[in-house]
Amino acid sequence: MIKLESIEKVYRTEQVETLALSNINFAVDEGEFISVMGPSGSGKSTLLNVIGLLDEPTAGDLSLNGRHINSYADRYLARIRNEEVGFIFQSFHLIADLNVVDNVEIPLLYRRGLSGKERRQMALKALDRVGLSSRVKHFPSQLSGGQQQRVAVARAIVAQPHILLADEPTGNLDSQMGDEIMGIMHQLNEEGTTIVMVTHDQRLADRTGRTVRLFDGRQVQ
Amino acid sequence: MLKNYIKMALKVLLRRKVFTCISLVTISFTLMVLMVMTALFDHVFGSFPPETRADRTLILQSIKGEKLGEKSYKVSPPSYAFLKRYVSSLTQAEKVSISEISWSTKATFRKGEKIESRFKHTDGVFWEILEFDFLEGRPYTVQEVEEGQRVAVINEATRRVFFGGDQAVGKHIELKDQAFRVVGVVSNVPAFRLMTFADIWVPISAQKTDDYLRYDSVFSGYKALILARSAAEIPLIKEEFADVLTRVEYPNPDQVNHISGGPTTLLEHTLDGIFSFSMLTSRGFIALVGVLILLFMLLPVVSLVNINTTRILERASEIGVRKAFGGSSLTLVGQFLVENVILTLLGGALGLVFTFLVLQMLGASDIVQYAEFHLNHRIFLYGLVMTLVFGLVSGVYPAWKMSRLHIVEALRRRKQ
Numbered sequence: 083m084i085k086l087e088s089i090e091k092v093y094r095t096e097q098v099e100t101l102a103l104s105n106i107n108f109a110v111d112e113g114e115f116i117s118v119m120g121p122s123g124s125g126k127s128t129l130l131n132v133i134g135l136l137d138e139p140t141a142g143d144l145s146l147n148g149r150h151i152n153s154y155a156d157r158y159l160a161r162i163r164n165e166e167v168g169f170i171f172q173s174f175h176l177i178a179d180l181n182v183v184d185n186v187e188i189p190l191l192y193r194r195g196l197s198g199k200e201r202r203q204m205a206l207k208a209l210d211r212v213g214l215s216s217r218v219k220h221f222p223s224q225l226s227g228g229q230q231q232r233v234a235v236a237r238a239i240v241a242q243p244h245i246l247l248a249d250e251p252t253g254n255l256d257s258q259m260g261d262e263i264m265g266i267m268h269q270l271n272e273e274g275t276t277i278v279m280v281t282h283d284q285r286l287a288d289r290t291g292r293t294v295r296l297f298d299g300r301q302v303q
Numbered sequence: 304m305l306k307n308y309i310k311m312a313l314k315v316l317l318r319r320k321v322f323t324c325i326s327l328v329t330i331s332f333t334l335m336v337l338m339v340m341t342a343l344f345d346h347v348f349g350s351f352p353p354e355t356r357a358d359r360t361l362i363l364q365s366i367k368g369e370k371l372g373e374k375s376y377k378v379s380p381p382s383y384a385f386l387k388r389y390v391s392s393l394t395q396a397e398k399v400s401i402s403e404i405s406w407s408t409k410a411t412f413r414k415g416e417k418i419e420s421r422f423k424h425t426d427g428v429f430w431e432i433l434e435f436d437f438l439e440g441r442p443y444t445v446q447e448v449e450e451g452q453r454v455a456v457i458n459e460a461t462r463r464v465f466f467g468g469d470q471a472v473g474k475h476i477e478l479k480d481q482a483f484r485v486v487g488v489v490s491n492v493p494a495f496r497l498m499t500f501a502d503i504w505v506p507i508s509a510q511k512t513d514d515y516l517r518y519d520s521v522f523s524g525y526k527a528l529i530l531a532r533s534a535a536e537i538p539l540i541k542e543e544f545a546d547v548l549t550r551v552e553y554p555n556p557d558q559v560n561h562i563s564g565g566p567t568t569l570l571e572h573t574l575d576g577i578f579s580f581s582m583l584t585s586r587g588f589i590a591l592v593g594v595l596i597l598l599f600m601l602l603p604v605v606s607l608v609n610i611n612t613t614r615i616l617e618r619a620s621e622i623g624v625r626k627a628f629g630g631s632s633l634t635l636v637g638q639f640l641v642e643n644v645i646l647t648l649l650g651g652a653l654g655l656v657f658t659f660l661v662l663q664m665l666g667a668s669d670i671v672q673y674a675e676f677h678l679n680h681r682i683f684l685y686g687l688v689m690t691l692v693f694g695l696v697s698g699v700y701p702a703w704k705m706s707r708l709h710i711v712e713a714l715r716r717r718k719q
Contacts, residue, residue, distance in 0.1 A: 136710045157631045164629025179314040192629035
């Protein structure tokens with residue numbers, strides 16, 4: 083499902099060159115739920131950005147769902163992100179001006195061939211899955227942190243991606259809300275979604291199938 | 304998708320009220336000035352009664368006469384006799400009218416109040432080329448002019464002053480110690496319609512002497528209005544007149560033995576008057592106006608570009624999210640341009656309202672006598688085009704800058 087070979091990421095400025103990832107090699111099978119752990123600055127988020135095609139690796143090969151990523155052209159990547167990947171961010175990144183259902187519809191706006199009615203039905207279905215059917219017209223500011231993250235999960239799954247990438251999804255939530263989000267993610271994984279989750283929390287990592295550990299941009303486990 | 308963009312645009316505008324107000328004031332004021340200028344231009348050069356055929360009407364209002372071999376020359380209006388001989392006979396023209404180049408003023412005292420009326424001598428064809436709005440009566444005919452009848456057409460304002468607004472046809476009006484029978488009353492013609500403006504129009508034959516008929520000079524104080532069969536035939540008329548000039552018989556060849564110049568359209572004629580050089584064609588003038596409009600729009604556009612760039616970078620997180628979930632840079636550029644065009648359309652609508660108010664004020668102020676400025680479909684269309692250009696131009700740079708924003712960088716900027 084996900085295959086990384088000799089992935090390297092270097093950030094260059096005029097004076098400084100920073101090695102963020104070096105020689106990363108691992109694969110994630112379809113239906114797996116893995117966690118990525120490591121101290122701050124170890125390259126966890128960079129790795130997730132590379133897998134999610136939000137950032138281009140400096141070297142190495144990447145395959146997603148059997149597609150070898152051989153071009154980093156903007157429109158090509160946008161299409162693959164839309165079809166294959168869903169994102170959950172630590173700080174939710176909901177659009178304050180849009181209500182819940184409009185936020186969830188965002189990935190579907192970039193999917194061709196869907197009518198407004200179909201988009202709305204899919205968004206409502208996704209919200210139903212995360213238990214927020216009664217909050218569809220609310221705005222993000224009217225929701226609790228846990229509810230906002232559930233909206234973010236609904237947005238991540240609404241286009242039915244094969245891969246879900248979560249960057250510290252419970253980092254801004256209390257333990258009870260964090261558990262709720264983890265519960266939803268486990269349920270999605272049981273239904274076949276492949277999940278890669280970045281976390282600091284060993285307790286959460288223990289609940290995933292396996293853990294990839296990073297230190298100073300290198301894979302140590 | 305478009306519905307979503309519109310929804311988003313309206314929400315952003317409502318949320319950022321200060322930004323929205325500044326932008327709307329900038330846009331509406333700029334567009335108002337441009338639309339008022341357009342309206343004035345349209346009312347001077349556009350197709351309005353009585354000059355509804357301006358697109359196929361030529362004017363010969365001045366000619367350049369000289370004696371070949373001498374440096375001096377004279378540019379002056381032609382004489383009636385010259386026009387009758389060499390312009391009335393143009394075969395390419397549908398109709399040719401000869402009238403005085405400008406009006407004369409006659410002061411009358413009524414109930415102790417001094418009334419100044421401007422009157423103009425014209426032939427009968429004048430009324431066939433121009434389409435005056437007759438409130439009562441009719442124009443005087445070619446035959447009445449030939450017979451030298453003392454008849455007159457007056458405007459609405461003159462009717463009000465002399466007859467208190469009552470019916471005027473059949474009554475008499477005193478002008479230069481002669482009594483003229485009013486045969487028609489027309490709507491007031493604005494003073495900027497120089498080709499036709501007057502308060503009273505009387506037959507050219509109603510002059511005290513017949514001196515104007517004598518061909519003793521190529522110069523005097525008359526002009527010809529030449530109606531082409533179609534706008535496309537205007538060049539043919541110009542060519543024919545140029546050819547006619549080669550066969551002119553000069554009444555005073557020791558003073559003038561060569562004439563140049565020719566009929567022009569109203570726009571070309573006005574340009575000659577304004578700029579005093581004839582190198583600028585009507586196309587050149589339109590290009591010049593276009594450049595001036597662009598320059599005028601430049602400052603508000605730059606200001607709006609700055610505001611938009613700030614605004615768009617405040618929405619970095621949204622841009623990051625949209626890109627992460629499949630929005631390409633091009634799609635997002637499209638979204639932002641739509642948002643900006645919606646904002647400018649709102650500004651344009653406000654600008655249109657302001658334009659209407661300013662035109663009403665201009666009309667009421669009587670700066671230009673008898674002028675009534677209205678919004679019409681042409682001004683609305685120009686306004687719409689200017690609004691769209693304004694929206695696109697001021698949105699392109701911020702949208703391009705936004706499209707260059709890296710997703711990860713955009714997501715790091717959390718400020719919404």
